[in-house]
Amino acid sequence: MQETWRWFGPNDGVTLAEARQAGATGIVTALHDIPYGAVWTEDAIRERQAAIGADPALELRWSVAESLPVHESIKIGEGDLEPLFETYRTSIRNLAACGVTTICYNFMPVLDWARTELHHRLANGGRALRFNAHEWAAFDVLMLERPGAEADYQPVVMERARAWFAASRPSDRDALLATVMAGLPGAFDRYDIVGLRGMLDRYRDVTPERLRQTLKRFLEAVIPTAEAVGLRMAIHPDDPPRPLLGLPRIVSSADDLAFITEAVDSPSNGITLCSGSLGSSVDNDVVGIARRFASRIHFAHLRNVRVEPDGSFMEADHLDGDTDMVALVEALLAEQGRRKAAGDPRWRLPMRPDHGHELLGDIGRTGHFPGYSATGRLKGLAELRGVMRAISRLRDLPL
Known part of the structure; x- marks a missing residue:
């Protein structure tokens, strides 16, 4: 190859x-x-x-x-x-x-x-990309507040999502949004919460x-x-x-x-x-x-x-x-x-x-x-x- x-x-x-x-x-x-x-x-x-x-x-x-x-x-x-x-x-x-x-x-x-961590620390000291289901659920349900989103997640995931959100600071939530947007390395559009809601609304009938x-x-x-x-x-x-x-x-x-x-x-x-x-x-x-x-x-x-x-x-x-x-x-x-x-x-x-x-x-x-x-x-x-x-x-x- x-x-x-x-x-x-x-x-x-x-x-x-x-x-x-x-x-x-x-x-x-x-x-x-x-x-x-x-x-x-x-x-x-x-x-x-x-x-x-x-x-x-x-x-x-x-x-x-x-x-x-x-x-x-x-x-x-x-x-x-x-x-x-x-x-x-x-x-x-x-x-x-x-x-x-x-x-x-x-x-x-x-x-x-889509990921929720860009520099997850490994046991050997290296760093890796990681997707945490509970952080994604916190973003979707508690930050984005997408109607009906909670039904998409297991109860145990939502329990951890609420715990993460309750313990998070505004800077943690900003970092999570930036991480979600990092999956678009060549894109011109970087959304804030309001902008992302608008894009999702365009897909409401898709x-x-x-x-x-x-x-x-x-x-x-x-x-x-x-x-x-x-x-x-x-x-x-x-x-x-x-x-x-x-x-x-x-x-x-x-x-x-x-x-x-x-x-x-x-x-x-x-x-x-x-x-x-x-x-x-x-x-x-x-x-x-x-x-x-x-x-x-x-x-x-x-x-x-x-x-x-x-x-x-x-x-x-x-x-x-x-x-x-x-x-x-x-x-x-x-x-x-x-x-x-x-x-x-x-x-x-x-x-x-x-x-x-x-x-x-x-x-x-x-x-x-x-x-x-x-x-x-x-x-x-x-x-x-x-x-x-x-x-x-x-x-x-x-x-």
Whole structure:
């Protein structure tokens, strides 16, 4: 697999040289300065490519666009969407013209990934991202005051939520809101409580079935263009794969992925296999999902989580969570081998280590985005590389 590294552009505190030192050859990035619903121009794309290739000795290239955002109006299905569809199609054409031929995107309403702690202290002194079910319930029920929200949580979770809220200070609640918003690293919208209520109100009539249909409409509008220019679209699963704040989530299970891949049956309509997102639900067999949808996986985020009985979860070491990472890597390498044998010129699957712990010099270092530390991801990539090399040797599979 091609080893890649997410880079948030010139404002990222982790440098391209550090990405290369970690062993990556591909860069995963996006034009975060361009508002949602605006065109990614060829000039802007080439400017980012020039920044990635500024030091030829690093031999880095832009491998995957993550993410080309989907405008909220498309998800809601409100207004005349054709101009937004055409903007997205134009960006697809421009990326393909510049040689970037894989797009990772998501269809999560309002929020991207959701956590309640960004620097949870580990026993070894490192730091990790964590989702505490009771803190999320406190945010939803007691801070946001969403009508009917309490029914979404177990009584034991609500008991802990009320205890947390009673003991919290205004600064604790502000920090929790900031943490919830941190899941939108490239977004222009950062909501306060009032603003978030307004966004939720826009979704008040959006059921899971309606959201599925707006996704299908989006796919029907853009996949033919992607196929025509040889570009692969790879939808990212919901993180976590469950309804949040009363919002439907429709990329959470094997059934959801089946609906998506069948909605527009094209090799350009594919999946980002994020083992941590899917693995945050005990109902998902991540390795089984990888095997079932292998031919439609166009990108892989390899990370691991440990899930707790109340629905809380935490980022684990890459090889030490609930997902059998060795079996998962074996499934992905087997699919690579199939593609190579079939003569696919793009048989090598891009992957990246996702959501590394903060370790060593990461701790206290400023400038990196939550989950995207330097040393933690280097460690994860090194571990995954070792697994790939061993499986490749034992199974005679191409790297």
